[in-house]
Amino acid sequence: MGNYRRRLDIIADILNVASKNPKKTQIMYQANLSYRVLQRYLAEIAGAQLIRFASENQHYSLTSKGREFLEAYEKYSKTHKHIEKRLNDVATKKKLLDELCPDEQLPANDP
Numbered sequence: 770m771g772n773y774r775r776r777l778d779i780i781a782d783i784l785n786v787a788s789k790n791p792k793k794t795q796i797m798y799q800a801n802l803s804y805r806v807l808q809r810y811l812a813e814i815a816g817a818q819l820i821r822f823a824s825e826n827q828h829y830s831l832t833s834k835g836r837e838f839l840e841a842y843e844k845y846s847k848t849h850k851h852i853e854k855r856l857n858d859v860a861t862k863k864k865l866l867d868e869l870c871p872d873e874q875l876p877a878n879d880p
Contacts, residue, residue: 784831
């Protein structure tokens, strides 16, 4: 099964690439996005003032708000991964307990 990126992951990928003052094609390839998806996200990210486009050299650059987003995303990502690992550990332990004491139908008591 595929591993899909969430919206915030895609935005962070685009901003990481944008921190190197790339052109649109470089963002598309390095962030691993289709042109259509890239267009949609660039409009959203530019509207949120996380990046700016320099028309004279056709490059994108990260704004201070974009850098702030990346710093906050890094903290979020670390916390999310930690919690996800803990939840997986809990699910594994529950599965072990379920295997040790299966939920079988107990015989009905005859009156």
